[in-house]
Amino acid sequence: MKKSILIIAIIGLAMNFSFAQKFLCRDGHVWFFGTTPMENIEAHNKQASSIINTETGEIVVSVLMKSFEFEKALMQEHFNENYVESDKFPKGKFNGKITNLNEIDFSKPGSYTAQVKGVLNIHGVDKEYEIPVEMRVDGETINAQGKFATSAEDFKIEIPSVVRDKIAKQIDVNLNMSFSPYKK
Template sequence: MKIIYLAFLALVSISSISSTQTDRYQTRTGSISFEASVPTFEPIKAVNKSTTVVLDMKTGNIAALALVKGFRFPIALMQEHFNENYIESDDYPKAILKGSLSDFDANTLSQNISTTFIFDGTIELHGKKKIISFPILLNPSGENIKLESNFNLKPADFDIEIPSIVSNKIAQEVQVSVNAILNKK
């Protein structure tokens, strides 16, 4: 009887792990890019192509993690200033997004219908957390879900100081774009 009970417990554990895995989509190769350019000055933009994004299909919870040093700029000096002077990536190595999709319905996605949901949650950057809300488009395709989003952030909201000597060369609002292909896990 004990053996049957242990076998049943093992089967339940395995099936719950399997069902948890099939209810989650994720990637480690998501892309976050940002642009803080202003007209008539050198473009300020970067991309990070190794962002982790996880979507829980049962709850609509979503999380993303990007290592700040993973952002690549077209000009090496910009990347150095970004990491050392502005974002201080040695002290604040991660950007973290956590929250949920309002009115999330996984059945919509199972019907291969592109749907825009509103993300409500927090973003943590430069040691500061901010409540944030923005649209996210989910586009299912076979076993994958394509995620796209655009939103703006203000460096001042995260206590990122821009020296007055360059403040007119950097936008007050940074345009952020997120693109990821989430795979069923």
């Protein structure tokens, strides 16, 4: 009797850890663009990483600034050197939480719109965002797609007057990430 209870206890413990409640994405696609009559600037990062805790609704997204690829190499250098200062602030980070977690059932396939509220940190500056994210739960995986608008000003990124006409005031950020269960 004692033994069987002990076994149940151990199984219970093991189940606790194997139950997938965290989902990980290693190669998410994050891209942004800004359009002006002078120049269109677009950059893609296909190495964005993120983790979701489906139990608490917490989400963390991490992006290496140097992994953004621009059409023109010189743009990329200026982006890293002069604007986001990648040596000083190598990562862009988002720490947030799904506010309507009760409307989403991660164990049931389907499409859900998650309201994600949190803080985006770029260039050492925190800024709060609320982003609607389309979440498609499909068996073991979750696909998340979303977009939001931001600006260089929000993150105290100075743009000299000479190039001000070439860099859009509003920058649209898109993301497309596929998550799979995270096992230790």
